[in-house]
Amino acid sequence: MSEKMTCMSFGQLMDWVLTEHKEKGTVFGVHRAYQADTAKDMEIFGRNLETPIGPAAGPNTQLAQNIVASYYAGARFFELKTVQKMDGDELAACINRPCILAEDECYNCEWSTELYVPQAMGEYIKAWFILHVMAKEFGLGGTDGFQFNISVGYDLAGIKEEKIDTFINCMKEARDTEVFKECRTWLLDHVDQFEHVTKEDIEAIPSEICNSATISTLHGCPPNEIESIANHLYKEKHLNTFIKCNPTLLGYEFARKTMDEMGYDYMAFGDFHFLDDLQYKDAVPMFKRLQALADQLGLAFGVKITNTFPVDVTRNELPSEEMYMSGKALFPLSISLAAKLSREFDGKLRIAYSGGADFYNIDRIVGCGVWPVTVATTILKTGGYQRFSQMAEKIMADGVKPWDGIDVEALEKLAEDAKKDPRHVKNIKPLPNRKNEEEVPLLNCYFAPCQGGCPIHQDIPEYIGLAGEEKYADALRAILDKNALPFITGTLCAHNCMYKCTRNFYDESVNIRGTKLLAAENGYDEVIGEIRAGESNGKKVAIVGGGPAGIAAAYFLARAGASVTIFEKEAKLGGVIRYVIPGFRIPETTIDKDVSFIEKMGVEIRTNTEITSVADVKAQGYDAVIVATGANKPGTLKLEKGETVNALKFLADFKSNDGKVDLGKNVVVIGGGNTAMDTARAAKRTEGVEHVYLVYRRTKRYMPAAEEELLEVLEESVEFKELLSPVSLENGTLICRKMELGTMDASGRAGVTETDEMVEVPADTVIVAVGEKVPAEFYEANGINVNERGKAKLDQETLETSVKDVYLAGDSARGAATIVEAIRDAQLVAKAILGREVVSDRAVTGTETECYEKKGVLKEEKDAAKESARCLSCSKVCENCVDVCPNRANISVKVPGMEMAQVIHVDYMCNECGNCRTFCPYASAPYKDKFTLFAKPEDMDDSTNDGFAVLNADTKECRVRFLGNVTECKADDPEDKVPGGIRALICAVIDDYSYLLFK
Structure with a gap:
């Protein structure tokens, strides 16, 4: 498809805004309007300002609709995207795409407007008119409550070129431009479409659009060039002027040390830009000279922090060699530069700010006297432009005092706090x-996504919502539909669901696991009385092994009416959960409650019974046998000298002996998984142990253990010995080879190579946690065929072995896995044995209104009882791609007869930035993979997207590409070969969203 954006006419923009607002209650997909309190207006550059925030020069200020969406949500200061002499096709050809990656800290490889400069000017003037109209028509604030700030670069010669000079002059005074006249005429000709805007209001829209500019210069621009540009803007253009400053002013050593200490050690940048860019010793005198000049001319001078921070592309993050970092990682650098300059100027230097500002820090930034604040990264994430509403409400709750300088001490404290802030x-x-x-x-x-990421596809939004209403029994019933072990998984689950949660892109995941345990604990007494076996179906099933997989299989089978017997070699059910995982992780009473569900169903439990022959069990009249013995063959690590202890054996001894195990004073744990973390924590609690060392051949960043497990180990003062590979154990010392990290691959995992250096670690006992293996010998003894790795050969759909009616489940089937994967296997096996589904999906609950109320609202919670207020109910409304598109090129469309809203992609509004690809929960890029509306048939030829172009809206004649085949059809013709759902979507666009059709 083409990456070129096509600018809409002013008439189409106005039709879009007015129609969408009237019919949908939204503007460019933004659902909640911010209404400014004009009594709290502040002033800058001699003009009013209703909020001191807005979008930074970048992807969110390139088109008129971007600016309109920002304003509707609460932005009032607009730093327009930078214009320079290179523009249009020439510049667009230089930008590698996708050009934005905002998943965590943000990176981009684009820099100035991709439009031709006159087009950019047109977009800004159109937006200027629309904002004036919206302010009055929608009651959003005063018509003088917002400001535009032009951004120009990159050298004086370019700025003096005719097209840039014309741009500056016309943005100062737009009365004689054709676009200004066009906008004014359209509004006057259509004044009857407004309820609150009058002819006099339209005629009063000022033509003096900008009285301020921000200078954006390329890296390496010499000080005299920067100063000459500022002099030109002051003396020739009489503009209030800010100069963008780079964090390179802080020096390479400060930036490198700060990034390393904050965990960004993988971020690659050299000292080139720091040496080539403006130096601090040159910047300060220049700023003082410009401040004096501005005072002399009665204009304002300030700095804009920050411009860009270049880093190297090392993991194919973006298709370029260098990219610019922003967001959470940039904040400590930018705010430190702001603090340093403020101290230098005793708080008298005006600072506009950008660089990692968001809801959590923006009040402190503004409170220090640093404003206006413009943002980019936070509004590129889910919630998008709507995030402005929460920021504006927070800042303006008490208003902003008139600027009389910067509180230097408060700013310095903010800069120091940023380096330790968990959000950064x-x-x-x-x-x-x-x-x-x-x-x-x-x-x-x-x-x-949480449900999709869960191996058993639990109805997570459903039970989160019920728990939020304190309907804990109902929530537990919803959980038990698919999850036989709510207490165990509510305590120990690896919670892949939480990794997938869209809330991660706001603040932190919904506490799904904690909410499950809350529901289980509070709903248990009511629900346990209801538990009973299903009506007998005549099936008789034996289960060998009473761990999680065995218990879960018994639950699903018995609930469906099968007669079930569990054979367990230990005294109680629970397997590794009961006999290996330490009690400080999970108490036995928690395990007992999950076992009670199958006890209530009448499952026969034969403990202290070890099974060696599956055939003998089957001969007792069972229709099927499920082997769920786990991966119980110890993993090993051979040293050149010395003996090691298996981690599971140690953990079992630790638990059975209440921590009274003889390990000596110094214990080394080898491994980086969750079992290694449990082992280290248990060793730390063992009598007589003084030091526990965790040895791993990479750094903790690349350990497979969950982050929360790592944090718990760190909190308990376990000593990490990173980049070490164990060689031998001699005389109380573990000798290890020092390793080095190599470059990272695309997955983010670093390679590792050996060095000649050896390191000694005190070690009375070495415990190895390197993974367990399936019992291949047991399988072979029972006639179960195995592969070369000793794993059983299975029908992957049913988990049936080569022996008819003998199945494997849990770790037995696939090797060491998670508890919830064991439950998934139990479902598969139960379904195969019974010949029918044993679980069902619940209907999506909640309302769209409730979903939209949560959009764009950052809200951290630690209380599982309140997590429903944070759950975004994505199965009811997702729209991540709609939220995060700066240009509003992804549109949610209501189609008559379809319960779920549909998303279409609008080709002419897209520049292929790729941001929607990052946040779409599918392995897809909506700008390439969603059904696409093209402005005209010719645009389809430049694209491979499935989609359509409307040839005649009145007759619904369209050109359609579906599954790669192009045809012409009438969208409302039921006999047409284009599928009915696609035709219904096209008809909905033509009938109910006609403003999308390019005019």
């Missing part, structure tokens, strides 16, 4: 994959 410090581990494995469908794409 990098996670210990790389981000998990947030994507589902499936491709996004053309229709009906909403789903809850």
